[in-house]
Amino acid sequence: MATGRTHRPATRSRGIPEATVARLPLYLRALTALSERSVPTVSSEELAAAAGVNSAKLRKDFSYLGSYGTRGVGYDVEYLVYQISRELGLTQDWPVVIVGIGNLGAALANYGGFASRGFRVAALIDADPAMAGKPVAGIPVQHTDDLERIIQDNGVSIGVIATPAGAAQQVCDRLVAAGVTSILNFAPTVLNVPDGVDVRKVDLSIELQILAFHEQRKAGEEAAAADTAVAPAARRQPADKGPDGDVPAVMPA
Amino acid sequence: MATGRTHRPATRSRGIPEATVARLPLYLRALTALSERSVPTVSSEELAAAAGVNSAKLRKDFSYLGSYGTRGVGYDVEYLVYQISRELGLTQDWPVVIVGIGNLGAALANYGGFASRGFRVAALIDADPAMAGKPVAGIPVQHTDDLERIIQDNGVSIGVIATPAGAAQQVCDRLVAAGVTSILNFAPTVLNVPDGVDVRKVDLSIELQILAFHEQRKAGEEAAAADTAVAPAARRQPADKGPDGDVPAVMPA
DNA sequence: TGGTGTGAAAGGATTCACAGCC
DNA sequence: GGCTGTGAATCCTTTCACACCA
Structure with missing residues (x-):
């Protein structure tokens, strides 16, 4: 979540x-x-x-x-x-900036699900000078140096971080200082932000690890479970009823 | 989430x-x-x-x-x-296949966080014949026709779906039929799977929507909150400029 | 002393089950 | 008859606070 x-x-x-x-x-x-x-x-x-x-x-x-x-x-x-x-809050237009235009950043820029829901990619920002000016998803990439100006000129309050982990906190600090109050973080690191700023994270490898946990459990269903405290693991036949049920929270990951 | x-x-x-x-x-x-x-x-x-x-x-x-x-x-x-x-369960090696090598699939294939955590990208699969053989992240893309064989040959039990929404359920069905029991779904659609199969989903636009909700709240802190926070007497007003431009809600990749 | 491990309390979220209305 | 809306019960998660011990 x-x-x-x-x-x-x-x-x-x-x-x-x-x-x-x-x-x-x-x-x-x-x-x-x-x-x-x-x-x-x-x-x-x-x-x-x-x-x-x-x-x-x-x-x-x-x-x-x-x-x-x-x-x-x-x-x-x-x-x-x-x-x-x-x-x-989707009846209004939310300009968004994406920082870090690597594979993931490009994928996000091309993601149709944003535009169709009230979000507009206002700018793409990358630290690599070689990227500057290159269009991705039809939008020219701008250099990190201009981050503050871009945020302010576009009235951006939501930022997406898709940089390597090492650069994330610094980018985050600059975004916040420039006025961003909501951040979607794809970098595998914990971001520290002041009160009033929301951060949600998506970590691809964490989701896989959670799957691995359950997968492992299935494998050891009747075989000796992990080690101690063997799970009563009855047959895989949940007495479950209804069509579905569940969905923890999450939030997201 | x-x-x-x-x-x-x-x-x-x-x-x-x-x-x-x-x-x-x-x-x-x-x-x-x-x-x-x-x-x-x-x-x-x-x-x-x-x-x-x-x-x-x-x-x-x-x-x-x-x-x-x-x-x-x-x-x-x-x-x-x-x-x-x-x-x-990370002390063992988990071969993983990624289906749908668009922008997102490529980003996932290149994602270092997988390899460093016991996951190994065993194969990349795409429905586009033009992709076949092309290497992505050093791994040659294979055609969907060979999906079942690939799953079985590599003993894959975890699959990642990064296809457009329209193809996801079909891909899911084939993965499950071939033996996959855990699925990480990036397509914005609900997958139906039999008991015993785990699905986790990551929806990029959902995360942004949650941020927008909180962002909207901050904005309307003391300003006139939403509009009619109370039971609206003027029901039936679906036209009101509509939700938004509503672009085809189709998918990206 | 300093920090773990854990019952117990508090707080949320989910499910039940049914009153109430169309 | 069918389906919503919701109190009440249940289950899960988080937090508290302190016994216990290297």
Whole structure:
């Protein structure tokens, strides 16, 4: 899960639970797909299946937003898309800068999912002078020297760090000093930021490591488990019921 | 974040809490850095700071693994690295395949964090015949037609999907049929898998949306908050300029 | 003394189950 | 009859605070 450190004064007492916020984008994606197919209404059961959660959770999540459904009928797709978009702040345009245009930075610059959701890549920044001026995803790369000016000229408040780990903290400090208050960090390092700045991280190798943990467990299902304390590991046959269930938090990783 | 519908019989096997498992890679990374600096021991306070968590949580986490510390002293760095690696299953080699060698797939193939953690990119697979044979990160791309053979020949149990959303489920089905039991999904879609298969997802735009939510809150700190924070009397207003330009929500690579 | 290990308390998140409304 | 909205129960996670010991 990603992480949002800076849990300062608190998670806004009268706000939406963090776990719910993390699922809103999921619902929005599913709703957008329904909208494109011109589906007018959807039940909590159907939408939950499309989003990969269970319906009770979905209804509870929506209850934090308000009463947007109709008993006996379901939810109006278009209306919900609008309400969730507004709640997430996606009805406005968010200029974003990406710092570190290596393989990953280029992938992010080309990522269509940004533009389609209210995000606009305002600038690409890299420390390599040789990159300067070269267009990536149609946007010319600018040099790190101009970072502060770029942030201010574009009114950027969200920055994406895709640099090597060693450069991340320094880039982070400069972004924050220039006015950025939200950072998405892909560098495998912990960033220190002042209060009021949100950081979420995505670490590709961490996700794989978590998978490896469960994979290992499956392998040792009936074979001698790791070592001590053998897991009762019964057959792989969860008495689980429903279609799905689960989805921890996460946040992201 | 980033977790998907893992249908494991759950962590119920008397094992380590899922939240703890998700943090072990974090500790491991911090410990590895200490190890490289030849630091012999570390206290829970110091290690927690390096990993970005608080010390009580760290100690509780470690208590699930066993008593590996020394009161009054701290933890032996090398020993802890080993114990956590073993717990995560990183003392063995995990061959991984990456399917979908677009920008993101290439970035993943080049990602150093994999190799350094017990993961080995066994093969790169793409549906584009023009890609076949072209080396990416020193590994020749192979065609999707050979997917099953590749999985079996290399004994792969972990697959990474970096294809467009439209192709993800199909690729997933083939991976699972060929024997893959853990999947890391970068495609913005919900994957359906049979019991016993774990899926974790990473969605770049979801992370940004969560940041946007918090960013919006900061902006409206004392300014007029959203608009109608209360039950809107003017329901049915889906038109209102719509969510946003709504570009085709298709995928990148 | 200094720092681990851990019961117990507190806080969240998820699930249940059903009242209430269309 | 069908489906939402939500209190109540349950489960999981985090935090506290202190016993215990090298």
